Amino acid sequence: MGRGRAPCCDKNQVKKGPWSPAEDLRLITFIQKHGHGNWRSLPKQAGLLRCGKSCRLRWINYLRPDVKRGNFAPQEEEAILKLHESLGNKWSKIASHFPGRTDNEIKNVWNTHLKKRLIKKDANRRSNIETKEPSTNPSSPCPTSSDSCVENGNGYQLGQDSTKCCSSERKESPSSSSSISSCAPKFLNSQQVDVPMQREDMSPPFNFGGDGEVHNTIYEAADLEVLDEVIDIPMESDTEFWSMLDGLDCLQSSEAHAIEDHFEASQSSSFRDETLDREADCTKWMKYLEDELGLEGTNGEEQDNPQKDAADLGMDYFPSWPSSPFLFGV
DNA sequence: AAGTCATGCAACCGCATCTGG
DNA sequence: TCCAGATGCGGTTGCATGACT
Known part of the structure; x- marks a missing residue:
């Protein structure tokens, strides 16, 4: 226990930083x-x-498929405060009370919001005590009754529609769709995906199943059965495929809009004609991929600039990723 | 418009703990 | 029981972005 260890990996040969x-x-x-x-x-x-x-x-x-994205509801924050009071910085233990939430996320929320709020609260309480006035807890602009948090053994369930929540100290940053250096989170995190459903629903905006479950769309996007149907994604043996895919990390914004339109169209259809749509979407997406991967002609000038800033490109492009046909079989 | 500061969050680092030979 | 490797966890950092001056 705690003995000296060999490094977990050769640091010279591993990539670091944001995931593509x-x-x-x-x-x-x-x-x-x-x-x-x-x-x-x-x-x-x-x-x-x-x-x-x-x-x-x-x-x-x-x-992972069950990870829940999106801002914390006031009830969740209250619950975190309570749990932290009893557990301390045991983030994983605290996170275990919130299905779909990760220790890292909770830790971040604590460090960026709740800790400050607590400090404020304490300061307030102290000043109230000093002035011998009753505490009114004005530091909680988002008042929540803790009894709306119900521990049901499965984690904290919200007593009210969490989607209506405001996070008291969390401003809705317009940059939420582009605050990350990596392209990846642009489409991975519903929280950061700039789509209309954002904030209106705690669940990812691409929950096509409509069953209320929390779905991680990129996970769904990669559902192998679907993948196998739509596009044969080879494993390590086919490095050519992957290198081509890597080239998708950074795409042009014009193309992004095309895909975005595609996504919006998919959403507006509400999947009433899901099956028919699916087929059409698959076809469209395949066409797009073919174009992108150069399987079918090329569109020269844009490809001459592969080094264009990934963040810029990803910002526009990746919100539409989950609308890929990878999803449509889910 | 440009520079600086504050904020939020993904990801890294290193220690602690677990596990199996 | 000892040991080494694997995993888990918490602290911290780096960076993108918005707000402010």
Whole structure:
């Protein structure tokens, strides 16, 4: 226990920093197919130039299917405050009370919002005591009764529509769709995806199933059965495919709009004619992919600029990723 | 318009703990 | 029981972005 350890990976040979969509997809695809029995060997097997720990973190915090994105409801924040009071910085224990929430997320919320709020509260309480006035707790602009948080053994359930929540200290940043250096989160995190449903629903905006379950859309997007139907994604053996996919990390915004339109169209249809739409969408998406991957002619000038800032491009493009036909079979 | 500060969050680092030979 | 490797966890950092001056 706690003995000296060899480094978990050769730091010179692993990529660091934000994950690209291609890496995400590769990780998801691999895990869906093979599971994640051994994180350490996973990157190599999956053909990822990542540390196993990095893969694990990425999976746990963002890619796994049940991860819940979106702002915390006031009730959740209240619950976190209470749990933190009794558990301290045991983020994983606290997170275990919130299905779909990760320790990292809760830790971040605590550090960025709740801690400050608590400090405010305490300061307020102290000043109230000093002035011998009753505490009115004005530091909670989003008053919530803790009794609206129900611990049901499955985690905290909201006593009210969490979608109407405001996070008292959390401003809705217009940058929420583009605050990350990586392209990846642009489409992975519903919280950060600039689509109309954002904030209106705690569940991802691409929950086509409509069953109220929390779905991680990129996970769905990579549902292997669907993938296999729509596009044959090879594993490590086909490096050419992956290198092509890597090239998708950064796409042109004009193309982004095309896909965005496609997504909007998909959404507006409400999937009433899901089956028919699916087919058409698949066809469209395949066409797009073919174009993108250069399988069918090229559109020269845009491709001459592959180094264009990934963030700029991803910002526009990736919100539409989940509308890919990878999803349509879900 | 440009520079600086504040904020939020994904991801990394390293130690603790678990597990199996 | 010992040991080494794997995983889990919490602290911290780096960076993109908006707000402010």
